[in-house]
Amino acid sequence: MNAPPPPTDQQPEQRAIAGAALRLVSMAAISAMLALVKLAQTRGVSIFESVFYRQLFAVPAILLLLARSGRWESLRTARPLGHGVRMLLGIAAMSLNFWTMTLLPLAEATTIFFAVPILTTVLAALVLKEPTGRHRWSAVVVGFIGVLIVVQPGGGALPVLGVAAGVFGALMTAAVTIQIRQLGRTEPTLTIVFWFSLTSLLPLGIAMLFIGTVHDPLTWAIIAGIGLLGAIGQLCLTGALRMAPVAIVLPMDYTGLIWSALYGYWLFAEIPATATWFGAPLIIASGIYIVWREHRLARRAAAIRPPVR
Structure with missing residues (x-):
């Protein structure tokens, strides 16, 4: 039996590239799924369906x-x-996020979702009492300025209900992140994902007894696309995190804005507002900096931690 080849310096780099590529695929799939959610809603499919x-x-x-x-x-x-x-928070977050997609243009809705790392930082400081220095608080402030530019409160550019749903959806998604962090102290990632998917089918299945309807073949094809693309996105997200650090793969999420703008223009003739292109870079830069900062501090803590004997 031949011995396995010794590890090379290129292997971690190749895995990082593969992880980033998987994350890009997941963003394309998830963006397409959200576009189909909006399209399905125009054909009578409810958010809970x-x-x-x-x-x-x-x-x-x-x-x-x-x-x-x-x-x-x-x-x-x-x-x-x-x-x-986690299941209750997850259903609330997903329902609000799907609803936001039906109320706002795709690009604007996606941009609001980019506030999740910002809100997660705030909740981590308030709920988990994680130390948050001036660097990350500065990034939070910059990110919120970006959000304000996009939503233009009082300006009437976006419907108030859509903005409210998007902000609360991002907040609930941040709460899910906090809950996953707490579960992650003892539970593997796959365990958390499995029990969320399985247990959520119980309340959703009960709701389907009252709100589920029969659709035409094209609508069923769209619904199947939502499920299939969601599964592909889930698999690629999980695979990306197994192959590369969060600091490498998470910036790939922001390509979702490009996909959302393309799908919005193609399917719904939506053109992103000028404010979106000014506010989005601030939100994106803030999110990337927060993730990079956490990654750097984690590596520094690991470097000074005494070895286990």
Whole structure:
């Protein structure tokens, strides 16, 4: 039996490139999924129906990952209550985010979602009591200025209901991030994703008994696209984080603005407002800086941590 080849300096770099590429694919898939959510809504598909089918298709994708890894034992959990809280927050966040897509132009809705790292930093400081220095608080301020430029409060450029749904959706997504951090102290990522997808089908399935409707074949094809693209995005997101650090893959998320602008123009004749192109760079720069700062501090802490003997 031949010994495995020794690791080379190129292997980490190749994995980082592959991880970034997977994240790019996931952003293209997720942006297309959100565009289809908006398109499905114009054909009579409710938001909760879209959320249900998005989750329904996620379960086979996760089972595929488990089958390939053989880590079925990772599904055991000692924190059912924590997973229940994550499920409720996740359904609320996804429903608000889907709703925002139906109320706002795709590019503007996507730009508001970019505030999630900013809001996560604020919640981490308030809820988890994480130390947050002047660097990250400065990035938070810059990011909020970008959000204000995009939404133009009082200017009437965007509908108030859509802006409110987007901001609350981003806030709930940030709350999900905080809950995942807490669960992640004892639970593997795949365990968290699996139990969220599975448990969310219970309340969504009950709701479908009352709101589920019959659709024409084209609408069913759009719904299938939502589920399939959501599953692809989920698989690529998980794979990207397994191959490369967060600081490398997360900046790829901002390509979602390009996809949203393209889908918005192609499907709905939407042209992003000038304010969006001025505010988005501030939000994006703020989010990237926050992630880079956390990554740098984590590496510094790991470097000074004494080795385990």
